[in-house]
Amino acid sequence: MRQPLAFTLVNFVVAGSALAASPAPxxxxxxxxxxxQNFVAKLPPGAIAIVRTAPETNVETSPDPYRPDSDFWYLTGFGEPNAVAVIRPWAPEGERYILFVPPRDxxxxxxNGWRAGVDGAKKDFGAEQAFPxxxxxxxxxxxxxxxKSLYYLDGGDAPFRERLFPVWNGLNPNATVPRPMADAGPIVHELRLIKDATEMALVRRAAELSAEAHVAAMREVKPGRYEYNVKAAMVATCLNGGAARMAYPPIVGSGRNSVILHYEPADKRMDDGAMIVNDTACEYSMYAADVTRSYPVSGKFTADQRAIYEIVLAAQKAAIAxxxxxxxxxxxxxxxxxxxxxxxxxxxxxxxxxxxIIKSGAQRKYYPHGSSHWVGMNVHDPGSYGLKDGVTGPERxxxxxxxxxxxxxxxxxxxIYIPEGSDTDKRWWNIGVRIEDEILVTATGGECLSCAAPREIADVEKAIAAGAAPAKR
Ligand SMILES: [Mn+2]
Incomplete structure (x- = not known):
């Protein structure tokens, strides 16, 4: 019989794909x-941290395996639902790190799967004490x-938080204002912003596997095929490479769908002459990737498609530089x-x-989003962008x-996305192009983690030509 550990911690230590370059740590x-330890160092003296994981999902709410809350997992490595971590740095040794977990049953x-149980929480997850x-x-x-103060994270379980606060405030029934408490999110998110060596290896693996998936997807492109053929190639490559799930719902839109930023149905036939935007990536061992490639269904860029594509590629290169x-x-x-x-x-x-144009923001008609966001355990990782309070919308x-x-x-x-009916020459209509890669900041510059996915026009055309298989449904 397998040990419970095999379903919890080891669940995230997936064997590396034979195809990808970077081994998984x-x-x-x-x-x-x-x-x-880094988290505790940022807490004020006397603070207690109470951290809840994400609510349980089931087949009705998610087709993917249960995913623990990112902050909870970052601090504990514990992958089962219905768990709480209590961190009390000021307490006597042996009472500082306590896990509440589902008991063996x-x-x-x-x-629903193997449980670590109370013993496993201590033995395999480092808890000094553990309870059901x-x-x-x-x-x-x-x-x-x-x-002296409470730092909490509810993992998206709002009822948990609502039960916690009255108990915390109830310590002093005569108090007229709530006792000191704060969201621990900003502290954990600041830590998550800087990846350690192991995290870098996981992010790299997620990005490389996603790049591999993009190559496989390009081979599926041909007039008469469907957007879901491209999506299926992405999903197959991610899962075959050991991904537990996709990092976000795949976006594969052709023609008029290529100008929709978050087009999810992927149910349309891909027609000759159309552009495809494929924004799809894998999650690997709890770390997300986020990669987009755009290309023509025909496998050969028209002059107009090329003109738009070259602007987007030059823009991306300028930013990376x-x-x-x-x-x-x-x-x-x-x-x-x-x-x-x-x-x-x-x-x-x-x-x-x-x-x-830049002053009025007129370019936002065709380039409506920002160029960049943090990536980590979440595809839009929650690190701070250093914005002043009240700054919203494109000002961000x-x-x-x-x-x-x-x-x-x-x-x-x-x-660049030019929808049908735009105030332009018709020849630009329904051309959508997004090129997205993940960049790791190094000591001297930026390293592209996902650029093994072809993005030069000649390389993209070659990758599509390599998959001249017959049309299928
Ligand atoms: Mn993105």
Whole structure:
């Protein structure tokens, strides 16, 4: 019989695909202990942290395997639902790290999988103490006794938080204001922003596997085939490479769907002459990738498709070239906007001067999103962009002030989308192009993790030509 551990921790130590270059590192309890140590170092003296994982999913709510909350997993490595971590740095040794977990239960395990149980939580996950989850409410008052402030994470389980607060405030029934408490999210998210060596290897693996999937997808492209053939090639490559799931719902849109930023149905026949935007990537061992390629169904760019594509590619390269430690996050977006505006002016799709257009934001008609976001355990990782309070909408792209540091990972993904009916020559209609890669900040610049997916026109055309198989449904 397999040990319970095999379904929890080892669940994330998936054997590397034979195809991909970077080996997957083994995740040890020390990896998570280091995250807890860094977290504790950021807590104020006397604080207690209570961290809940994500609510359980089932076949009705998600077709994918259960995914623990990213923050909870980052701190614990514990992959089962219905668990809570309690961290009390000020308590005596042996009472500082406590896990509440689903207890061993042969009948329940037969339905829903192996459990680590209370013993496994101590032995395999480093908990100094562990209890069945059902004991949490009863033990909570004694655990919070002596804590000066509460740092919590509810893992998306709002009822958990609502039950927690009255207990915390109930410690002093005479208080007229709530006792000090804060969302622990910003602290964990700041840590997650800088990837350690193991995390870098996982992000790299997710990006490389996704790049491999994009090559496989290009081989599926041919007039008469369907968007779902492209999507299926992506999903097959990710899962064959050991991904537990996709990093986000695949976006494969051709023709008029190529100008929809988040087109999900993938049910349309791919017609000769149309462009495809394929924004699809794998999640590997809890780390996401985010990669987009765009190409013509015919396998050969028309002059007009090429003209738009070359602007987007030049914009992406300009932004990647600008990456280095110390520059503010908005640098990449500004670099893409300059190139996109200049390119659209040259084609006559925008009119005026670069300065006027950027000031009025007129380019947003065809380039409506920002160039970059953090990537990590989540595809839109929650690290801070260094925005002042109240900055919303497209201003965010211009104002993101966080200075780049080695170990940060983000996308560079300019795009141009010209919907039918746009105020342009008809020949541009329904051309959508987005090129997206993941960049790791190094000591000297930016390293593209996903650029093994072809993006030069000649390379893209070659990759599509390599898959001249007969049309299928
Ligand atoms: Mn993205």
């Amino acid at each position: 083994a995740l040890t309890p020390a990896f998570f202990a280091a995250h807890r 042969p009948e329940q395990e037969t339905w 989850m059902d004991d949490f409410a009863r033990k909570l008052p004694e655990l919070i006794l002596g804590a 600008a990456v280095k430690p110390g520059v503010p996050f908005h640098t990449m977006n500004a670099a893409t906007v300059d190139v996109v505006v200049d390119g659209l002016l040259k084609l006559g799709i925008l009119k005026g001067t670069r300065e006027e 792209y211009r104002m993101a002030a966080t200075a780049l540091q080695p170990g940060m990972v983000f996308t560079v993904e300019p795009g």
